[in-house]
Amino acid sequence: MASSEFGRVAEDGTVYVTVGDVERPVGSYPGATPEEALAYFARKYDALDAEVTLLEQRVAKSEVALKDVDASVERLRIAVATANAVGDLAGLSTRLDSLAERAAARRVEADAARAQAREKAREDKERIVTEAEGLATATSWKASGDRFRELLDEWKKAPRLDRRADDELWKRFSAARSTFDKSRRAHFASLDAERAEIKARKEALVRKAEELSTSTEWGETAAAYRDLMQQWKTSGRAGRDDEEALWQRFRTAQDVFFAARNATFDVRDQEFRGNLEQKEALVVEAEGLLPITDHRTARRALRSIGERWEAIGHVPRGDRDRIEGRLRRVEDAVRDAEQAEWRRTNPEARARAEATVNQLQQSIAQLETKAEKARTAGKAKDVADAEAAIEARRSWLTEAEKALAEFTA
Template identity: 50%
Template sequence: MTHSQESDETLASTTEPGSTEGHDATIEAVVIAEEGTTAAPAVPAPVPAPAASPSPAAFAARPKAPAATAAPAPAAAAAAPAVDLAEAAKFGRAEEDGHVFLILDGEEFPVGQYPGATKDEALAYFVRKFDEILAQVALLEQRVEAKAPTTDMNKTVVHLREQLGERTSVGDVNTALARLDALEANIKALAATERAAHDAARAVELAAREAIVAEAEAIAAEDPTSIQWKVSSSRMNELFEFWKQAQKSGMRLGRATEEGLWKRFRSARTVFDRHRRAYFSQLDNNNAAAKSAKESLIEAAEELATSTEWGFAAGEYRRLMDQWKSSPRASRKDDDALWARFRGAQDKFFAARQAANNALDEEFGANLVVKEALIAEAEALLPIKDLNSTKKALQNIRDRWEEAGKVPRNDMQRVEAGLRKVEDAVRAADEDNWRRSDPEAKARTSSALSQLEATIAGLKEDLEAAEKAGDARKVAKATDALAARQLWLEQIQKAAADFS
């Protein structure tokens, strides 16, 4: 075996195949002639930056250059990083033939050969390989310090341990291994923190999904007869959109968990849709029945609309209205249309009745003038001076009252009360006259006077209360009654004076 072949085999046995080509230039600088002569070695190429540091396997031997190829001029090569040879000597040594050894725990381990170079150059070459490993260790320490994702950090630690274990570099292996031990502990702690953060985020995501499902289930469980379908349908659609968004951009929860939640959510939506369809189907049936019942009432109302039997028809309309109120409601649109038809028939009837009443009121207006004159004539009879002549005059007024005929409805109560006041006074005087002719009349007069005075006092209180309440009907009634009682009081007081 020639010297060049032996050198090539040594290089091949101390480096791994598959390394990057960044260091091939260093090997190519050593050109070994087949006759055993060696060309001047070039200055080793600089070590690449730590971010792209190759593994020791990058230094596998390349095919030998042809003998006629000259070595690159030393001046053209870049200067290699300086190596502290004094520090390097603590961890390795080199022999004259370029063989380099690692000193570890008092033992020496061959790491490779750098032929055709000085001992310092050979040792420096393998120290720089160790520095590349340290650069990767430092880079990993920076990643841990920055709390970068730990996805591939453990693999990197294993790879660096393997590189140190291959004994293909020279340096403080024990310190490097200690740094890797510390890195493993820090990576483990960082991974635990990552898992805790991941678990916390997953718990939040799971709670959000659970909230979506729980709300959907709560909506589906509502009573179909009292649920607000428009609001609930809108909310159920929103929940479905939330679910799709969570599936699209939320954290993955695991196939089994997500499928379980989806089955619950889908089941709630299915139940809700089934209840909604059933409710609206029943609502359609109820609406049809309500429409049918109210259309019958409308037909009856429309038949009465042209009736001139005012009292009978008005009573029938009241009965139909009671039935309408007790009938079930149709849909809002249908019910409004049905009510418009029913109200239209009512309005037609009552408008005709009002027109008829207005015509009668116009006709009865002349009668009102006559009766108001008769009331004034009757009131002129008071106070009574001659009972017999007063009674005859009042009877004449009554006869003419009946001949005058009806008055407008709104004035009927007023004119009747006006004549009744005079009639009550004459009647009271007549009764008083009869009592005075009775042997016991004198005794009773005093009692009647006291009772009447008490009655008048009560009527005054009623009148005052009615005025405070603003009740015009009660005010009129109390006024008429009080006026009549006061007339009676005058007559009784006069009778009492006659007895004295």
Template identity: 50%
Template sequence: MERVLAVTERQQSDETVSSTPTPSAAAPSVVPSPAALAARPKPPALAETAKGSSAPVAAPVVQAASAETLRFGRAEDDGHVFLLLDGEEIPVGQYPGASQEEALGYFARKFEDLVAQIALLEQRVDAKAASTDMHKTVTHLRALLAERNAIGDVRTAEGRLDSLDERIKALQQAERAEHEALRAAELAARESIVAEAEALAAQDPANTQWKNGSTRMNELFDAWKLAQKDGVRLGKATEDALWKRFRAARTVFDRHRRAFFSQLDSANAVAKSAKEKLIEEAEALSTSTEWGVTAGAYRELMDRWKTAPRASKKEDDALWARFRGAQEKFFEARQLANAAIDEEYSKNLVVKEALITEAKALLPIRDLTSAKKALQSIRDRWEDAGKVPRADMQRVEAGLRSVEDAVRKAEDDHWKRTDPEAKARTNSALTQLEAAISALEADLADAKAKGNAKKIKNAEDALAARQAWLEQIRKSADELG
């Protein structure tokens, strides 16, 4: 923006100069020396000036001085012009061959050009353009005013330049403050990048999410490069120190990542080797037809698989698929074999269900001998019938067992009733109880004769108990008889 304004300023200045009417060879001179002013030679005639020219020289077109200009300058008839400044007359130059008003107007126009440049600089300050070279512009304009080769309100122009000096200082202070704020924000952003990179590098490698961490570290590096390219400059020393920290964090992070994956690759190789051995064993068993033994061997292999170390997810999934495939081959073959057996056993099931129906017809048991004989016949045919499907085995066995239990109970009850030893024991108990009751009755009669209430009570209680026992034993004897 500043460069654009400066170019505009120069263009406007050039346009001003080019638009100013250029006099003939007798154009206004620069400020003469005091000796030359004292001599004050008359300007040559236009015809003499153009001597040697075949064509007449046209008089320059000059704008007459305004009333405002006349306050700050004076012109003589010979074209010498003076600046009125602080009550003094200062010679500024000569415009020969023109009227006093035209001569004053020419030098007033030069002053207006300076004022236009001052106004342009004021506009740049008002717009808060970049202040670079503004002080140089003020110094340059001061130097132009100090040459005293123009007519105008010099003091006011100098005052505007003084004001511009102060305003430019304030603008530069504001720019410095803004720059420092931007620099502080940039420094904080760079510090944040470095701090996050150092935090990633300081993580425990065993607990680091390497995919996410690597992606984030790359993002931080891209952010660093963008800041280097487009961010506010922080100074070589500061940027170098921050870069060294960031580079060190990336180096540590990359070293940890390489070490972690190297160790992981080694662990994966060990796990893969161990599981491949288990797979070899599983595949060797997959064609076995020893269903029970092999199923137990597969259970043992599964326990060993669970305790084996894990490889990477991709490899572990592939290894498990091979191991599981060997198992499924065996168990699918066993299932097909069992299905064939179950088909054969289903015919046996029909026979055994008919035998269960026949056995249950024996209940309730009225003739133990006939029931036992019939049940034995059913058992013989049961064994001849063979096996039933595994799913029905428990049900049909329970059906026959319920009849067998009923016959066995009836047989036990009959034995109890006909056991000679039990009868002998019962008769002996009856004899003893009857003798004891006779003795207690005698004791009771004696106690009553003597009127002993306590002995009467004891004899009555003992007698009642023995009589109750006697009743129970007689019932048992009746059942045995």
């Protein structure tokens, strides 16, 4: 009789396998030696061992779905229990038990991961809904509209929850988006109506500007255009395309008028060149009066210059301010000289100046008498106070005498 660790061959050629404390027959191999018979049934064991090993490797690499692991383990359990093979069948059963336990552990992990993913999805969708509800009353239309689109994309990418929870959150999100869209449509509808009103007002301004474009009432029409421009600026903006088209018409009408006015004024300016030369000569004559030494003579001369000035007429527009400014400086100098003379000869002012001088002189005399008496009495403090007062009044007297001198110059 031949034997091995897990099997033996009986004298009648039957091959037995030992599984734990139990021995059971697995078959026979007629015409073969006991060693050959054991080897034959050992190879059948090796085939089972290879299947278990392959399953272990695939489970270790997570190449098999959990439900398939359970089915494979169950199939191999039956195969091992009924195997006509010689080998460590108990060990194979133990390894299959270990695989089942690993599959169960992985199932627990997978369940926990799915629960965690569902919780994360719920938190993400609640965050999306909360932000959407916060944006529902926003008035930053473009930025908020863009953000709603981003939130919708985030919602689509997030995993689904259970139907009830998902539907409730979606209804809140959809309601927030609808509220925002409704407000945005109302806002832009209001803008469209407002722009239509602005367009109508500006069309009226354009028609008025076009009517005035051929006017030859230069001053009156220029003022009218300034008024139209002010109304244009305060009318608001029409739609972008309408605004640009209306402005081009308005500006064209304005340009037509001012081009005609400038052309007319250019012709006039040419005619006024001779007047400018005459007024240049009068300004030189007037400036010859400076500096003013006799305001009466200067006033008579300036009056004569003014009469001739008015008789000459207009000068070119570009020279008007310059030439009139030079004459005005001479007029100001004569006026200043007249006012200075009036101040110098004003009897009331002279009398006040004389009274001030007399008052200060009397005060100084009184203080000098007081100081002398204090000195005689040996009152040093009274002497010092009196002399300080005298010094101050002498300073005031000097200024008062200068003012009085101006009236006697």
